[in-house]
Amino acid sequence: MGWYSISLDTLRGWGVFLVVIVLVAGGFFGYRYWESWAQQRRAGELIAEAADLVERLDGQPQLVEFEQEYSSGKTLLGEARQAYAAGDMVTAVDTGRRSRAFLAFILSYIERRGEGGEATFMSVHGGVEYKSGDGEWEQVRRGTVLQSDDHVRTSSGGSAEILFNDGTVYTLNPNSSIVIDETRDGSGTEQAVKMAYGWLNLLTSDRPSRVDTPEAQARIERDTEAFVSYEQETGEGRYGTVSGGMAVTNEAGQERRLGSLEQVTQNGDLLSEVDRLPARPELVAPGDNREIDASRQREVELKWDEVEGSGRYMLQVARNRLFVDNVIEDADRGKASARLGLRGEGTFYWRVAAQSGDGHGPWSGVRSFRVTSVAAAAEGDDEPPELHIDDIKRYGSIFIVEGRTEAGAGVEVNGEPVQVDANGSFTKPIQLTGEGYGFIVVRAWDAWDNVTEKKRRVFTESP
Numbered sequence: 022m023g024w025y026s027i028s029l030d031t032l033r034g035w036g037v038f039l040v041v042i043v044l045v046a047g048g049f050f051g052y053r054y055w056e057s058w059a060q061q062r063r064a065g066e067l068i069a070e071a072a073d074l075v076e077r078l079d080g081q082p083q084l085v086e087f088e089q090e091y092s093s094g095k096t097l098l099g100e101a102r103q104a105y106a107a108g109d110m111v112t113a114v115d116t117g118r119r120s121r122a123f124l125a126f127i128l129s130y131i132e133r134r135g136e137g138g139e140a141t142f143m144s145v146h147g148g149v150e151y152k153s154g155d156g157e158w159e160q161v162r163r164g165t166v167l168q169s170d171d172h173v174r175t176s177s178g179g180s181a182e183i184l185f186n187d188g189t190v191y192t193l194n195p196n197s198s199i200v201i202d203e204t205r206d207g208s209g210t211e212q213a214v215k216m217a218y219g220w221l222n223l224l225t226s227d228r229p230s231r232v233d234t235p236e237a238q239a240r241i242e243r244d245t246e247a248f249v250s251y252e253q254e255t256g257e258g259r260y261g262t263v264s265g266g267m268a269v270t271n272e273a274g275q276e277r278r279l280g281s282l283e284q285v286t287q288n289g290d291l292l293s294e295v296d297r298l299p300a301r302p303e304l305v306a307p308g309d310n311r312e313i314d315a316s317r318q319r320e321v322e323l324k325w326d327e328v329e330g331s332g333r334y335m336l337q338v339a340r341n342r343l344f345v346d347n348v349i350e351d352a353d354r355g356k357a358s359a360r361l362g363l364r365g366e367g368t369f370y371w372r373v374a375a376q377s378g379d380g381h382g383p384w385s386g387v388r389s390f391r392v393t394s395v396a397a398a399a400e401g402d403d404e405p406p407e408l409h410i411d412d413i414k415r416y417g418s419i420f421i422v423e424g425r426t427e428a429g430a431g432v433e434v435n436g437e438p439v440q441v442d443a444n445g446s447f448t449k450p451i452q453l454t455g456e457g458y459g460f461i462v463v464r465a466w467d468a469w470d471n472v473t474e475k476k477r478r479v480f481t482e483s484p
Contacts, residue, residue, distance in 0.1 A: 024305050026409065027252055027265035030090075031376060033410045036377075037200060041179065044472050044473065046442045047154040049285045052354075059107075059112065060110035060113075060199075061110050062116050062269065063110075064105050064110050064113035064114045064117055065103075065105070067103045067114060067117030067118055067120070067121055068101050068102060068105060068117045068120075070099065070286040071094070071097075071098045071101070071120040071121040071124055073096075073123060074121065074124035074125060075094070075095060076318065077128060077428060078124060078127060078128055081245045082186075082187070082188025082226055084127070084246065084354070085294070085335060086261065087127045089466070090127055090450050091121050091123075091124070091127060092125070093450075094120050094121075094123035094124040095120075095124075095383065097116045097117075097120035097123065098116075098117070098124075099132070099222045100112075100116045100120075100206070101116040101117035101120055104116060105117075105366075106271065109363045111155055112116065119452060120289070122418055122419050122445055122452055123246060124208065124421065124452070134383070137171055138222050139167055139168055139185060139186060139201050139212075140163050140167040140183050140184060140185040140186065140191075140201060141162055141166050141167065141183070141184050141341075142162070142164060142165045142167075142168070142181055142182070142183055142226075143159050143163070143164060143182040143183065143184045143190070143296075143415045144181065144182045144342075144343065145162060145163050145179075145180075145182075146179065146180050146181070146341050146345045147175070147176060147178040147179035147180060147195075147345045148175065148176030148177075148178055148179035148344045148345065148363055148379070149161040149165065149170060149173070149174075149175050149176075149180070149181045149185045150173070150175075151165065151171055151172055151173045151174075151194075152171065152172050153168060153170070153171050153172075154170055157361060158174075161173070161181065163423070163448070164275055167183065167201050168199055168201065168203060169348065170198070170200065170202075171201045172199075172200050172201050172226070172409050173198070173201070174197065174199075175191065175193050175194070175195050175196060175197050175198075175202075175219070175344075176195065176196070177196050178195060178196055178345055178346050179345065180192070180193060180194055180195055180220065180323040180343040180345045181247070181343075182343070182345070185284070185483065186212075186241060187211045187212050187226050187227075187228045188225075188226030188227070188228075189212050189223060189224065189225045189228070189230050190223065190224045191214065191221050191222070191223045191225050192221060192222040192223070192343070193217075193219065193221050193475050194219060194220040194221060194222070194288040195222055195345060196217070196218070196219055196222060196370060197218065197219020197260075198216070198217040198218055198219055199214045199216050199217065199219075199221065200214065200217070200298075201214055201216040201217060202214055202231070202233070203286075206231075206274050212225075212228065212230045212231070213230065213231040213232070213233065214231075214232055214233070215232075215233045216232055216233065216234050216251055217235070217247060217251075217253070218251050218252070218253035219250065219251065220248065220249070220250040221240065221248065221249055221250075222246075222247070222248045223246075223247055223248070223249070224245070224246050224247075225241050225242070225243055225244060225245045225247075225265070225392050226243065226244070227243050227244065228243055232249045233376025234245055234251040234273055234287075235247065235254060235256070235273040236258060236271060236287060236289070236290075237249075237250065237258055237260070237269055237270060237272070237287045237292070238269070239260050239267055239269050239271050240267065240268045240269075240270075241262075241265070241266075242265050242266040242267065243265070244265055245262060245264060245266060246263040246264045246265060246383070247260070247261060247262045247263065247265065247267055247268065248260070248261050248263075248367055249403075251418075255288075256288070256289060256419050257286065257287065257288050257422055258286065258287035258288075259285075259286050259287075259380060260279065260284060260285050260286075260287070261279065261283065261284030261285075261298055262279045262281055262283055262284075263281065263283070263298075263301065263382075263383040264282075265281065266278065266279060266281075266283045267279045267315050268281055269285055269287070269292060271287055271290060271291070271292050272290065273290045273291075273293045275290075275291070276292075277292050277294075277295055279295060281383070282297060282298040282299075283295050283296065284296050284297075284298050284377075284380070285296060290363065296378065296397050296479075297329050297377075297381040298378070298383065299329075299330060299331040299376070299377050299381075299382035300328050300329070300375065300382065301328075301374075301375075301382065301383045301384070301386075302325045302326060302328050302334065302357075302371075302373045302374065302385040303325060303326040304323075304324075304325045304371075304373065304377055304385050304386060304387065305322070305324040305325055305326060306322065306323070306324040307321060307322075307390055308388075309389060310388075310389055310390070310391070311390045311391070312390070312391045312395070313363065313390055313391065313392050315363045315366065315392050315393065318363065319362065319363060319364055320360050320361055320362050321360070321361050321363060322358060322360050322361075322461055323336070323360075323361065323373075324357065324358045324393045325357050325358070325360045325373045326357065327357045327386065328375035328382070330457075331376055331377065332355065332358075333353055333354060333355055333372045333375075333377060334354045334357065334369070334373050335353075335354070335373065335375075335376060335381050336349060336350075336351040336354055336372075336373050337349065337350055337351075337357055337371065337372055337373075338369055338370070338371045339369070339370050340360065340367060340369060340370070340428065341367065341370075341442065342370055342387060342442075344370070344372070348369065349361065349371075351375075353376070356419065359481050363392050366429050367389070367391070367392060367428045367429040368389055368391045368392075368394050368428075368429075369389060369390055369391075369392065370387050370388070370389045371387070371388060371389075371390075372384045372385050372388075374387070374445070380390035397406070397461055403471065404471060405465075405471040405472060405473040406426050406430040406466065406467045406471065406473050407425075407426060407427055407465075407473070408424065408426045408432075408463065408465040408473040408474075408475055409424055409426070410424045410463055410475055410477060411423045411424050411425060412422075413461060413477060413479060415479065415480075418452050418453055418481055419450055419452050420451050420452075420453065420461060421448065421449070421450050422434050422448070422449045422450075422451060422461060422463065423446075423448050424446070424447055425445050425446050426441065426447070426464070426465040427447045427448070428445045428466070429465060430445065430465045430467050431465065431467075432447050432449075432463065432464065432465045433463075433464050434451050434461065434462070434463050434464075435451055435461060435462055436447055437449070437451065453477060453481040455477070457481055458478055458479070458481070459478075459479060459481050460475070460476050460477065461477045461479055461482075462474065462476050463475050463476075463477075
């Protein structure tokens with residue numbers, strides 16, 4: 022057997038090499054361990070922060086405006102927790118960060134909007150204006166904040182939903198005018214408005230509300246659905262409750278107390294006796310959100326249950342949920358059904374109310390149906406739909422895109438589908454990842470696959 026000699030320097034070199042290998046391997050595995058631990062810690066922090074935001078948002082009356090975003094935030098939180106439990110920290114961090122971003126946006130918007138304001142416009146259709154004191158009238162947009170003493174008016178084709186800070190919702194009908202009154206603190210806090218003329222429906226929260234007309238005052242109890250109207254030319258007022266209670270007092274000191282499905286009228290210094298209102302009709306057919314092919318079906322039959330004690334009904338069909346500029350306005354139907362000829366595509370909304378002696382009872386719930394036409398699409402059209410981006414609001418990495426397109430068109434923002442209102446308006450929250458400049462791409466298309474695309478450059482901040 023032969024002998025081999027190895028120098029001391031060689032042994033030292035191998036030793037150094039082995040030490041380096043051990044250190045590199047240790048550093049690598051140590052880094053991987055530290056990275057895993059850091060991701061786990063980060064995921065836990067994001068999940069805890071998102072859960073805290075859910076707790077802070079829970080019970081906020083303004084959440085009715087952000088149902089989609091709130092649902093997305095809670096769903097992402099659930100996914101983050103599942104990924105965390107499964108040890109998938111990469112997914113847990115990603116979904117946790119997105120959940121926190123959605124929920125933080127909602128809370129930030131609500132807190133920012135509530136600073137000094139009494140109410141906010143939830144939805145607006147047609148001509149709706151407001152002004153502060155003796156200022157100039159301005160056109161209202163969704164999200165506009167109202168202060169005490171602000172004036173609001175609607176045109177013959179305008180309507181709006183107003184959410185007050187206490188959760189009370191007012192729906193201002195066409196040809197109406199109100200002034201936001203100051204709230205009164207202490208026991209029995211009430212949100213108040215002064216009505217000059219028109220008609221409003223309201224749904225109070227866990228606090229009472231007050232509506233002053235020129236010749237009477239209505240105090241509406243908590244958790245009450247009610248309506249108030251005042252005819253400026255005749256000086257006649259009408260007050261009614263669908264559920265809950267109300268007390269009406271005129272200038273002469275007369276008072277009437279109303280329970281569910283009761284109403285009273287005011288004429289000059291006199292209040293009528295309390296009358297019963299007919300019940301709310303229940304819609305039967307067609308089912309909600311039904312799609313109808315107009316090339317195969319020329320008409321649709323609307324049906325509802327008969328209301329006891331009322332043989333006549335009011336029917337409204339419109340292209341918007343606020344029922345402005347109605348397609349059909351039938352104030353005296355003698356049976357609980359109606360056949361409609363299908364003319365024109367798009368989404369249509371309908372509702373029914375039973376007639377009473379001097380007016381009508383509460384409206385039914387709202388249903389919709391969508392009319393499409395395969396045959397019309399086959400004929401072809403080479404005109405792309407109109408598309409307008411009205412506003413893009415940024416909240417960190419969340420962007421709220423507001424815009425308009427043609428009625429019946431489809432829309433997507435950065436590849437995500439968007440719910441489009443019957444009049445073509447839309448609002449879409451979108452989140453951009455990364456940091457720095459990016460793009461928001463909005464696409465609209467019609468039944469003939471004509472596409473309009475618009476792009477906006479925005480700056481993204483990491484949450």
